[in-house]
Amino acid sequence: MTTAVEVAKPPVRPAGGGTRRPRPGRLRRVGLPYLLLLPALILELLVHLVPMVIGIVMSFKELTQFYIRDWGTAPWSGLDNYRVSVDFDAPVGEALLHSFLVTVGFTLLSVGLCWLIGTAAAVFMQDAFRGRGLLRALFLVPYALPVYAAVITWVFMFQHDNGLVNHVLHDQLHLTDKPSFWLIGDNSFYALLTVSVWKGWPFAFLIVMAGLQNIPRELYEAAALDGAGVWQQLRRITLPSLSQVNQVLVLVLFLWTFNDFNTPYVLFGRAAPEAADLISVHIYQASFVTWNFGTGSAMSVLLLLFLLAVTGVYLTLTSRNRRSSRAR
Amino acid sequence: MRTIRAAATGAVVMSLALAATACGGGSTDGGGSNDSPKTLTYWASNQGASIEVDKKVLQPELDKFEKRTGIKVKLEVVPWSDLLNRILTATTSGQGPDVLNIGNTWSASLQATGALLPWNDANLAKIGGKDRFVASALGSTGAQGQDPAAVPLYSMAYALYYNKQIFADAGIAQPPATWAELVADGKKIQAKGKQVLGAEGANVAENIHHVFVFAEQHGADFFTADGKPDFTSDGVVAAVEQYVGLMAKDKVIPQGNAEYAQNQSVSDFAKGKTAMLLWQSASANLTSQGMSADAYGIAPVPVRSGSPGAGAQVNSMVAGINLAVFKNTDNLDGATEFVKFMTGDEEQKILNTAYSTIPPVAAAQSDAAFNSPANVVLKDTLAKSAAALPQVADESQFETTVGTAVKELFADAAAGRAVTTESVKARLAKAQQQMPAK
Numbered sequence: 001m002t003t004a005v006e007v008a009k010p011p012v013r014p015a016g017g018g019t020r021r022p023r024p025g026r027l028r029r030v031g032l033p034y035l036l037l038l039p040a041l042i043l044e045l046l047v048h049l050v051p052m053v054i055g056i057v058m059s060f061k062e063l064t065q066f067y068i069r070d071w072g073t074a075p076w077s078g079l080d081n082y083r084v085s086v087d088f089d090a091p092v093g094e095a096l097l098h099s100f101l102v103t104v105g106f107t108l109l110s111v112g113l114c115w116l117i118g119t120a121a122a123v124f125m126q127d128a129f130r131g132r133g134l135l136r137a138l139f140l141v142p143y144a145l146p147v148y149a150a151v152i153t154w155v156f157m158f159q160h161d162n163g164l165v166n167h168v169l170h171d172q173l174h175l176t177d178k179p180s181f182w183l184i185g186d187n188s189f190y191a192l193l194t195v196s197v198w199k200g201w202p203f204a205f206l207i208v209m210a211g212l213q214n215i216p217r218e219l220y221e222a223a224a225l226d227g228a229g230v231w232q233q234l235r236r237i238t239l240p241s242l243s244q245v246n247q248v249l250v251l252v253l254f255l256w257t258f259n260d261f262n263t264p265y266v267l268f269g270r271a272a273p274e275a276a277d278l279i280s281v282h283i284y285q286a287s288f289v290t291w292n293f294g295t296g297s298a299m300s301v302l303l304l305l306f307l308l309a310v311t312g313v314y315l316t317l318t319s320r321n322r323r324s325s326r327a328r
Numbered sequence: 329m330r331t332i333r334a335a336a337t338g339a340v341v342m343s344l345a346l347a348a349t350a351c352g353g354g355s356t357d358g359g360g361s362n363d364s365p366k367t368l369t370y371w372a373s374n375q376g377a378s379i380e381v382d383k384k385v386l387q388p389e390l391d392k393f394e395k396r397t398g399i400k401v402k403l404e405v406v407p408w409s410d411l412l413n414r415i416l417t418a419t420t421s422g423q424g425p426d427v428l429n430i431g432n433t434w435s436a437s438l439q440a441t442g443a444l445l446p447w448n449d450a451n452l453a454k455i456g457g458k459d460r461f462v463a464s465a466l467g468s469t470g471a472q473g474q475d476p477a478a479v480p481l482y483s484m485a486y487a488l489y490y491n492k493q494i495f496a497d498a499g500i501a502q503p504p505a506t507w508a509e510l511v512a513d514g515k516k517i518q519a520k521g522k523q524v525l526g527a528e529g530a531n532v533a534e535n536i537h538h539v540f541v542f543a544e545q546h547g548a549d550f551f552t553a554d555g556k557p558d559f560t561s562d563g564v565v566a567a568v569e570q571y572v573g574l575m576a577k578d579k580v581i582p583q584g585n586a587e588y589a590q591n592q593s594v595s596d597f598a599k600g601k602t603a604m605l606l607w608q609s610a611s612a613n614l615t616s617q618g619m620s621a622d623a624y625g626i627a628p629v630p631v632r633s634g635s636p637g638a639g640a641q642v643n644s645m646v647a648g649i650n651l652a653v654f655k656n657t658d659n660l661d662g663a664t665e666f667v668k669f670m671t672g673d674e675e676q677k678i679l680n681t682a683y684s685t686i687p688p689v690a691a692a693q694s695d696a697a698f699n700s701p702a703n704v705v706l707k708d709t710l711a712k713s714a715a716a717l718p719q720v721a722d723e724s725q726f727e728t729t730v731g732t733a734v735k736e737l738f739a740d741a742a743a744g745r746a747v748t749t750e751s752v753k754a755r756l757a758k759a760q761q762q763m764p765a766k
Contacts, residue, residue, distance in 0.1 A: 064764060065441045065721065069419050091761035160742075161584040183587045184530055184739035269409075269589060271532050271732040273739060288413060290725045291437075292764055 052304075059297035068293065081298035092286075096299060098274070099282035103258060106189065106278065110196040111253045115246070117197065118204025123238060126212055136209075143202035151266035154195045158182035158267075183268060188276040195263055200256070204249055211245035212238070247318045254314075255307065279303060360445065360653075360660035368401045368662050371414065373429040373649055375482065375683045377616040379405040385682045393669050399662045412724070418654070419443040426657040427666050430478055432468035432648045433717045433727065439470045439477035440721035445653040445663075446475040455479065455668040464646050465688030468716040478650035479671060480688030482680055484608040485709040486537065486644040487702075488627045494522050494603040495625075503604075503627035507570070510604070510630050514580035517603045525574065526593030526602040529586035529738035532731030536717075537645050538606065539734055542567035544642035544715050545632050550726060551718045559730060559760040560753055568734060569752045576741035586742035597624075608647045611702055612684040626702045628709055644714040648688060686710060722763055729759035 058071065059081050067074035087093040121139060125132060142150065157164040166179040182191040219237050228236065239246075261280040264272050270289055272281050283303065287296025370390070376382045382405040390401040404425070406414055412434065418424025419441050430438055438444055445451065447469070452458045458466060458476075465483045469476035490503045498517045504510035514524035528534040543550060548563020558564070575581035582602075585593055591613070597605040598617035606629055607613075615621065629643040651670055653663045669675060676692035679685075686706050687693045693707065717723060733755040741747050 065416075065437060065724075068416065069422075069441050069443050071420065091758060095762070160587050181587055181739070181742055184735070185743045269530070269532075271530075271728065271735060274736065285728070288416065289728045290762060290764065291416075 055297050056301055058294060059301050061294045061297075063292075063294035063297070065291045068291075071293070074294070077294060081294045082302070084295055085298050085302060092295065095277075096279075096282065099277045099279045102189070102275070102277055103279040106193060106196070106276075107254060107257045109193055110200060110257045111250060113193075113197045114200040114204045114253055114257075115250060117201040118206075119208050119242075121201070121205045122208035122212055123234065125209065139205055140202050142199050143206070147199070147262045148266055150199065151195060151263055154191075154198075155183065155267060158191050184273050186275045188268065188273040192264055192267060192276045192278070195267060196257060196260065199263065200253060204253065207245060207249045208242060211242045215241045243321075251311065251314055255311070258307065359655060360657040360663070362659060362661050364658035365662055366399055366659075368399055368427060368657075368659055368666055369425040370401050370403050370666070371411070371425040371428040372403060372405045373411055373431070374405055374407050375649070375685075377613060379407065381616075385679065389670075389675055389678065393666060396669075397662070397665055399659070399665070401666065415443075416441075422656055424654045424656075426659055426663045427651065427653055429481065429649050430652050432465075432478075432480065432646065432650045434724055435469050435477050435650055436471040436719040436721055437724035438652070439474065443655055444477040445655045445657070445660075446477060447479055448475040451664065452476075452479075454664050455671055460671070460689055460691065462688050462690055462693060462710065464710050464714055464716070465648055468646050468648060468719065469650055471719050471721065478652035479667060480648055481651040481670060482649045482683055482685040483688040483710055484647035484685050485706045485714050486541070486606055486608045486629050486647065487610075487705050487709065488629050489597060489605045489607055489610055489614070490625050490627065491597070491600060491603050492623060492625055494520070494600070498522075498603075503625060504630050505628070505635055506633055507574075507630050511574075511578045511580055514578065514603075518579075523582045523596065523602040524580040524604060526588075526596050526605045527575070527581045527585045527738075528588045528591065528593050529575070529581075529742070530589035530735050532728060532735060534731075535734035535738075536727045536731040537608075537647070539564075539568050539571050539730065540645055540715075540717055541629065541642060542571045546570075549718070550730065551720055555718075555720045555722075557722070557726065557760045557763045559756040565749060565753050565756060568737070568756065569747065569749055572734060572737045572741055572747050572752070575738060576747035583742045586738040608644075609683070609685045609706065612682075621702075626705050628705060628713070641713050642715045644709045646710065646714045646716045648685070725763055729762045730756065733759040 060076055060078065061067075061071070061074040062077040062080070063071055063074045084090065084092050085096055088097045125136060125139075156162075160166065160179055160181050160183075163182070165182060166176075170176045170179045180187055182188065215237065219241075220233055223233050223237060259280055260278065261284065264276060264278045264281045265284070268276060268281075270281070270285065272278065279299075283296050283299045286299055287293050372382060372386055374382055376385060383403065386403055386405075390403055394400050408431075411429075411431075415424070415428065415430065415438065419438075424443070439446075447458075449458075461480055462483065465480035466476065469478050469480060488503055494517060495501075495503070495513075498513070498520050500513050500516060504513050510525070517524050527538075540550070543564050546563040546567045548561050548567060550557065550559055550564060552558045575583060575586065593602065593605060594607060594610060594613055595617060596602040597607075597610075598614050598619040600619075600623075611621065614624065631641045631643050634641060651667055653660075653667065657663045670679070671689055673689060673692045673695075676687040676689045677695055677697055680687045680692070681697055684702075686698060686703060687695075692698075698707065718726065720726070737747055737752060737755055740751065745751075
């Protein structure tokens, strides 16, 4: 009994050294940042990770309307949904590939034009002039408008019979032999591109304009004293100074444009013309229109992998460029 | 610190609980209950000229129902563009309305989800039995051989609406009974500078309704007897080619209509731009757009030869709206009572008059209120020469894939590209390949 009582005694802390228990104040200091991060982590878990995991699980299931009410009971289909999606000789895969290629072409053109127009506008607005503030506010209008309202307005303007676009191009400028169709057929690609660029370039303008604020004016003054013209200043000072801003801008624009659902959906409805069959609407159709939720999930996972790969390569390349430019 | 720790613990527990719920895979609730006997939620489809019009029509009836039964009905009018997605979402989550409207062509597809209450004999007996309903309307309530997944609420049929003044100006004495007559009349109408026939070329659902009727007139069907897609048979190809040919070959549908999808063809007709329109129960819509009832006439949709209404001469789909109950409702008795109320003789007369539709309830249909010339045409069509769209589980997918193929063919026609038997067959083959594999 005596021994047992002695064992139960707390260990005697060696005086003047050895392991010390962390004081409560230190624990608080170390733990507090994690505690503060916790709400964000929980929300991230709920909003992104849980649905993502569910989506991945669904992609391995034969999920149609017969199982949607209790999708957990849908039979496993292994890799079938992925096989169907990437079988480019069969109709589903062929349509997905077509949609992917349309989306790549559309994204490259849209991002390129958004960047070009946004940069040109920001450079133009760099110097103070009367009315600059008003013009700057006007430039940002497309970015500030609700997407639905803006795109519906474009739908009216693209109408074949009564639309403003045909009125200007055909009736006033006589650039076309007859009024064109913009919301069906091949031209739908250009209609979509127009709306996308109109909607996207103000963001590029905003970011580039912010980047321009960080370039010291002295550089331009020195260059001007050395005889550099506007074009040389742009090439030698403005664009190199904006490179890091542009890297982020292009990545964000790329991801937004590649995944854009609202613009094509509002413009064309749930059955987009073949020429403007963007992958986001295509996957929506596979999932919610033809009710092949399993195949739609597999397509979403493939898209996610593609975007992750592109982003990874892009970030690797741009960080390597940054390192090499610092080394120089 | 204690407060923060408690909050953090609470947050973690809540997140795990929510995550567990999210992973649960939807409702497994097998049937309804009467846990909430004093309220009902009702999703109505948009039937009137606007959602506000629907609320004005429906709310007095819901108030009447509340006065009689003490059950409050919360109404939400859902636009057609959202309705199917909303129903699917509700099906997945198990958090849907108690009672809802569905397009009658969706009945079999939604029945396959298992989310709708089956109307077996016992349930039908609670609302007066199935003999109360017109047979053709009851034929669009679910797959053959199964209990109906819904009960008919409003019936509609396609008819040919024609502008009397334009016809008189063109010297046409009576509306065309065959497609050949329609094309011939079209030339006279075009000579007077008017458009001939309106269509909604980019509206997937409208496309499918029309090509279904053309296929029936060619003696073909989009599905085999055992429910497999059969979109490329000669009859179906000829039917689609004939319908799109009204624009591509016969030039009676204006090319601009290829991009119509928002009922612009109804507006064109109401404004007197177009001489004819194939539409279902358009009267209320035309009135709301300022066209007086005596400015237009209503005739049966043309057929290939002979006269419509003679057995196999199908000239319309059985169009309409059904009323369904979500299986996991918390007010099963109240929902059944509500269906009985809405399909009662009195409410059927009020509602179908407001929407210029035909009551699918036989006793209400025979009421004098539905004996106007327009309604006689629609009633005759429904009784004698209308056919239900295929009541198969893949019906919804069929509407989308074939409807989209027809939209693309109209786009070809509008662009001046030839629409040939081969191009039609190729589009339909692609549509068939997009159907879910069995």
